[in-house]
Amino acid sequence: xxxxxxxxxxxxxxxxxxxxxxxxxxxxxxxxxxxxxxxxxxxxxxxxxxxxxxxxxxxxxxxxxxxxxxxxxxxxxxxxxxxxxxxxxxxxxxxxxxxxxxxxxxxxxxxxxxxxxxxxxxxxxxxxxxxxxxxxxxxxxxxxxxxxxxxxxxxxxxxxxxxxxxxxxxxxxxxxxxxxxxxxxxxxxxxxxxxxxxxxxxxxxxxxxxxxxxxxxxxxxxxxxxx
Numbered sequence: 001x002x003x004x005x006x007x008x009x010x011x012x013x014x015x016x017x018x019x020x021x022x023x024x025x026x027x028x029x030x031x032x033x034x035x036x037x038x039x040x041x042x043x044x045x046x047x048x049x050x051x052x053x054x055x056x057x058x059x060x061x062x063x064x065x066x067x068x069x070x071x072x073x074x075x076x077x078x079x080x081x082x083x084x085x086x087x088x089x090x091x092x093x094x095x096x097x098x099x100x101x102x103x104x105x106x107x108x109x110x111x112x113x114x115x116x117x118x119x120x121x122x123x124x125x126x127x128x129x130x131x132x133x134x135x136x137x138x139x140x141x142x143x144x145x146x147x148x149x150x151x152x153x154x155x156x157x158x159x160x161x162x163x164x165x166x167x168x169x170x171x172x173x174x175x176x177x178x179x180x181x182x183x184x185x186x187x188x189x190x191x192x193x194x195x196x197x198x199x200x201x202x203x204x205x206x207x208x209x210x211x212x213x214x215x216x217x218x219x220x221x222x223x224x225x226x227x
Contacts, residue, residue: 056131058108059115067130067139074126074143075196079188085196086150086185087203088140090118090157093178093215095136097170107135110166110177117160121153139200147185147220154181154218162216178216182207184223 054066062070071087078085092114099107115129118138122129126143133139140157142150158179166177184202202221210219 059111059131060119061115061138062128062130064130064132064139067128067132067141070128070130071141071196071200074141075188075199078143079190082187083144084146084185084187085199086142086145086147086183087199088142088150088154088157089132089182089200089203089207090138090140091133091180091207091211092136092161093180093211094168094170094172095177096134098168098177099135101170111135113164113166114161114177114179117164118157121156121160139203145185147183147222150183150185151218151220154183157181158216158218172215174216180207180210180215181218182210182221183218184221 054063055061056063071085074085077083092110095107095110098110118129122140122142124143127145128141130139131137140153142153145153158181161177161179164177167175168177169175171178182203183206184199186199186202188196202223206219206221209221210217213219
């Protein structure tokens with residue numbers, strides 16, 4: 001009988017060991033799952049921090065550096081897929097004079113209001129709206145968009161700024177804040193020397209013509225027009 005009880009004790013001890021081993025492995029697997037989930041959350045948080053670090057505190061818009069990197073990526077994609085890409089340059093009319101007369105707090109309030117009406121119009125993953133240059137200057141990248149589509153959007157952006165009816169006594173075209181816009185479009189060609197940086201320059205030339213035409217207008221550069 002003693003031997004029987006001894007054997008039974010050994011069996012029970014072995015069963016307990018196996019049960020404990022299974023529980024240990026189960027706990028280890030659960031711990032690994034928790035670690036993986038936390039690592040994923042940390043990675044997402046890091047990505048969000050990086051994204052937010054490129055945003056302007058006043059307008060909530062991306063930086064000029066982000067704009068340039070985004071355009072480079074869209075240019076390469078458009079080159080592969082033989083699609084058009086457009087750039088819109090925006091400048092608030094006489095905004096520098098407004099800042100000199102009214103100061104930064106009022107200027108920031110205006111910039112925040114302007115960003116608030118522009119952002120809802122530029123919402124596709126292939127588009128970006130960013131600060132570009134000094135205060136009151138913005139840049140837009142429109143992936144997969146030809147000149148006609150860019151011009152239509154540019155005029156909607158212009159009307160949105162004018163629709164705010166923000167008082168600007170320094171304006172020469174009225175007493176409210178307006179914007180001038182320049183548009184340039186192209187279908188990138190891998191074999192052509194024309195590059196994305198030239199698309200920016202073309203949009204800036206168009207913006208200069210818009211200001212020369214009296215401001216509060218949209219002008220297009222057709223040097224490398226994407227129809």
